[in-house]
Amino acid sequence: MPQxxxxxxxxxxxxxxxxxxxxxxxxxxxxxxxxxSALGRPVxxxxxxxxxxxxxxxxxxxxxxxxxxxxxxxGSAEVRERFCREELRLNRRLAPDLYLDVVAIRxxxxxxxxxxxxxxxxxxxxxxxxxxGALLSERLAAGRLNGxxxxxxxxxxxxxxxxxxAAAPGAGFGSAAHVGAxxxxxxxxxxxxxxxxxxxxxxxxxxxxxxxxxxxFDRRRAEGKVRExxxxxxxxxxxxxxEEVTAFDCIEFAPDLRWIDVQSEVAFLAMDLMAHARGDLAxxxxxxxxxxxxxxxxxxxxxxxxxxxxxVRAMVAAIRAGQQVAGGAPTxxxxxxxxxAPTDSPTAAPDYLALADxxxxxxxxxxxxxxxxxxxxxxxxxxxxxxxxxxxxxxxDVERKRLAGLRPLARSGSGPGDGLYRAEDSVRTYARLLAQxxxxxxxxxxxxxxxxxxxxxxxxxxRAAARERGLPFTILHCRAEADLLRERVRARELRGGDPSExxxxxxxxxxxxxxxxxxDERPLAIEVDTGRPxxxxxxxxxxxxxxx
Numbered sequence: 001m002p003q004x005x006x007x008x009x010x011x012x013x014x015x016x017x018x019x020x021x022x023x024x025x026x027x028x029x030x031x032x033x034x035x036x037s038a039l040g041r042p043v044x045x046x047x048x049x050x051x052x053x054x055x056x057x058x059x060x061x062x063x064x065x066x067x068x069x070x071x072x073x074x075g076s077a078e079v080r081e082r083f084c085r086e087e088l089r090l091n092r093r094l095a096p097d098l099y100l101d102v103v104a105i106r107x108x109x110x111x112x113x114x115x116x117x118x119x120x121x122x123x124x125x126x127x128x129x130x131x132x133g134a135l136l137s138e139r140l141a142a143g144r145l146n147g148x149x150x151x152x153x154x155x156x157x158x159x160x161x162x163x164x165x166a167a168a169p170g171a172g173f174g175s176a177a178h179v180g181a182x183x184x185x186x187x188x189x190x191x192x193x194x195x196x197x198x199x200x201x202x203x204x205x206x207x208x209x210x211x212x213x214x215x216x217f218d219r220r221r222a223e224g225k226v227r228e229x230x231x232x233x234x235x236x237x238x239x240x241x242x243e244e245v246t247a248f249d250c251i252e253f254a255p256d257l258r259w260i261d262v263q264s265e266v267a268f269l270a271m272d273l274m275a276h277a278r279g280d281l282a283x284x285x286x287x288x289x290x291x292x293x294x295x296x297x298x299x300x301x302x303x304x305x306x307x308x309x310x311x312v313r314a315m316v317a318a319i320r321a322g323q324q325v326a327g328g329a330p331t332x333x334x335x336x337x338x339x340x341a342p343t344d345s346p347t348a349a350p351d352y353l354a355l356a357d358x359x360x361x362x363x364x365x366x367x368x369x370x371x372x373x374x375x376x377x378x379x380x381x382x383x384x385x386x387x388x389x390x391x392x393x394x395x396x397d398v399e400r401k402r403l404a405g406l407r408p409l410a411r412s413g414s415g416p417g418d419g420l421y422r423a424e425d426s427v428r429t430y431a432r433l434l435a436q437x438x439x440x441x442x443x444x445x446x447x448x449x450x451x452x453x454x455x456x457x458x459x460x461x462x463r464a465a466a467r468e469r470g471l472p473f474t475i476l477h478c479r480a481e482a483d484l485l486r487e488r489v490r491a492r493e494l495r496g497g498d499p500s501e502x503x504x505x506x507x508x509x510x511x512x513x514x515x516x517x518x519x520d521e522r523p524l525a526i527e528v529d530t531g532r533p534x535x536x537x538x539x540x541x542x543x544x545x546x547x548x
Contacts, residue, residue: 027109027122028052028063034113035061050074050253060127061103062087072253081123087252088125094160094230095248097241101126130239137235140276147284147387152245153238153269154288157230161262161293166224173259174226176217179308180210182256186311190353193318198357202311205360209304216300220261225298229265231258234272263298267305274359275310275350280387287386291398291408296436299392300443303359310356317352363444364390366547367437367466371453371517372478373510374502375488377530381478381539382450388540389448392440396451397499399436400429408499421506430458438465448476454514459521472547475525476539477517484531485511 028045032054035043043056050072054061064080074080084102091099104120107113112121132138136153139145167173187203190196210217220226230237231251238247251257266289273282290296368391370378379395386393398408400420433449440447453459459475466473480488489507492498517525526542528534 027112028054030110031061031063031105031112031114031124034111038114054124055129058129059100060129062125062127063122077120077122081120083253084123084125087250090250090252090258091248093164094156094246094250095239098128098130098239098248099125100128130241134239134241135236136238136240136245139240140235140273140278145278145281147281149240149245150281150285151288152243153247154266154285155292156246157233157266158289158292161227161229161265164228167221167226167228167259169222171226171259173256174217174221174261176210176214178256179217179261179304180207183210183308183311186308186315189315190311190318193315193322194353196353198353202307202353202356202360206304206307206311213301213304217261220263220298220301225263225295226259226261228258229260229262231260231265233265233268235269235276238269261298261301261305262293262295263301264305264308267302268309271306271309271313271355271359274306275313275352275355277350279390283390283392284383284387287383287393290392291395294399294402296392296394296439299440299445303443303445307356307359310352310359313350314352314356317349364446364547365441365444365469366446366472366474366543367441367449367462368447368474368476368543369449369453369459369462370451370476370478371459371525373454373485373514374452374500374507375485375492376478376480377488377528377534378452378476378478379450379498379500381476381528381530381534381536382448384536385476385540385543386448388536389446389543391446391448393448393450394433394436394440395499396429396433396449397501399432400425401499403428403432409497411501420501430461434461434465437462438469441466441469441471452510452514454510456515456518463524473524474543474546475517475521476543477525477527478530479527480529480531482511 028047032043032045035054035056039056041057043054046053046055050065050067050069052063052065054063062084064074064083066075066077066080068075074083081102088099088102103114103124103126105112105114105122105124106116106118106120109121133142133144136145136149139149172178183206184203187199187206190199191203229250230247231254232249233247237249238245266286270282270286273279273285286302290299368385370382372378379397382393382395385391401408401410403425404420430451433451437447437449449462451458453462453475463473485507486504489502489504492500493503526539528539
C-alpha cells in the first residue's frame with residue numbers, strides 16, 4: 001500500500017501539498033548505480049514522500065528530496081545540507097552508533113559520485129544499516145517483541161528525556177493553545193476525508209478536554225516537561241540491536257513536532273502497541289517509563305495524548321486510502337536503515353479511529369493495593385496484573401528511593417529501621433504513593449499500589465481515598481509459607497537487579513509483628529497463595545468484577 005510519511009502528515013494536516021507525491025527524479029537511481037559500481041555489491045532504494053534511502057548491505061545513504069511542501073522547503077542544496085546535519089545531530093542523541101556522518105555528493109545529478117574533487121551538489125546522511133527483523137514493528141509482527149525489549153527502551157527514553165533541554169519559557173511549544181490547535185488541524189483533516197460520526201464525537205471530546213486540561217498543559221510547560229524530544233516514537237522507529245533497544249529517525253525539519261510534552265512522546269508508542277492489540281505491552285512500557293522518569297504528575301494528560309496520537313495515525317491511514325484510490329503515490333518504507341521495514345497491509349491495518357474513540361470513552365478508575373510480607377510475590381503479581389488490567393502502578397521501593405534522590409536500582413545500604421527505612425521515611429513514602437495514586441484515579445485509570453501495607457493505618461488511608469471518590473477498593477493479599485519467603489528473599493539478595501532492599505533481617509521483623517487484615521477488610525481482599533501457580537487472567541477478572 002502507498003505509505004504517507006507520518007511525520008509530514010502530522011505537521012500540516014490541512015496542507016494539500018502534503019498529499020502529493022514528489023516529482024520524478026533520476027538522481028537517486030543514478031547514485032544507486034554509482035554506489036553499486038564503487039562498492040561491488042547490490043544497492044536497493046526505498047522511498048518516502050521526502051526522502052530516498054539507498055541500502056548497500058552495510059550502510060544506508062539517506063537523501064532528502066528537492067521538494068517544497070506546505071510545511072518544509074528542501075528546494076535548495078544548502079537547505080538540504082543543513083537539515084542533513086540537523087538530522088545527524090538530533091539522532092545521535094539516541095542512536096549514535098547508527099548515525100555516522102553527513103557525506104558530500106559531487107559530480108552532477110545525472111552522474112553523481114561520493115568521491116573525488118569538486119563542489120558538492122548535494123549531501124546524504126550516512127547510517128549503519130541494521131539487519132532485517134530489528135525494528136520493533138517487525139518483532140511485533142513476528143511474535144518476538146517481549147516485555148524486556150520495552151523495559152530497556154523505556155529506561156533509555158526516560159534518561160533521554162532527562163538529558164535533553166526544556167523549552168524556553170517564551171516558546172509556544174506545548175502550550176494549551178498549541179496543543180489544541182494541533183489537534184484541531186488533525187480533526188479538520190479527518191473530517192474532510194471521512195464522513196464518520198466518531199470524528200464529530202471525538203472533536204467534542206477533545207475540545208472539552210483541552211479546556212479542562214488547559215492549566216495542566218501550561219503548568220507542565222512551565223515545569224520543564226516540554227522538551228526537545230524524538231517526536232515520532234512509534235514501533236517502526238524503534239530498533240533492537242543486540243541487548244540495546246533505542247529509537248531513531250526523529251523529526252529534524254519541524255521543531256513544533258519535536259518540542260513536545262514527554263507524556264505525548266511515550267503516548268505515541270503506547271498507543272501504537274494498543275492499536276496492534278498489545279495493550280499488555282503498552283502498559284508494561286508505561287509502567288517502566290513511569291518508574292524511571294517518576295512523571296506520575298503528568299498522568300492527567302496521558303489519555304488526551306493517547307487519543308491525539310491515535311487520531312494522527314487515523315488521519316495518515318485516511319490519506320493513504322485516498323492515495324490508493326487516486327494512484328500514483330510512491331511505494332515507501334520507514335525512513336530508517338532497514339530495507340525490509342513492513343508497511344501496513346489492507347487486512348492488518350489497525351483501526352486507529354476506533355481506538356481513539358474507545359480511549360476517549362473509557363474510564364475505569366479503581367484502586368488495588370497489595371498486602372503481604374517481603375518475598376510473598378506482590379511485585380511479581382502486580383507487574384503481571386497491570387498488563388492484563390491496563391493499569392498504572394506505583395511501587396513503594398521505587399518511590400522511597402526517588403524521595404532520597406536515588407535511582408530505582410541504586411543500593412542505599414539501609415538496614416531494618418535505619419537509612420531509607422526509618423519510620424518517618426515510611427510515612428513520607430506512603431504519603432507520596434497516596435498523592436500519586438489519587439492523581440491517576442482522578443484521571444480515570446485503574447491503579448495498583450505495590451507495597452507491603454503491613455500497617456492498618458496505611459491501608460485505611462487508601463481505602464478512604466477510594467471511598468471519597470466512590471471508587472472500588474481491593475486488597476491483593478499475597479501469602480506463602482515462611483520457608484519459601486526466606487528462600488525468595490535470599491535469592492533476590494544474591495541475584496540483585498531489584499528495587500527492593502528488604503533482606504532476611506527485614507523479613508524476620510515483619511514476621512514477628514505486623515497488622516493482619518481485619519474482619520472488615522477481608523471482604524475487600526483477593527487472597528492468593530503464591531506458593532502455587534497463579535492464573536493471572538482469573539485474577540484480573542476477579543478484580544474487574546469487583547467494580548460496579
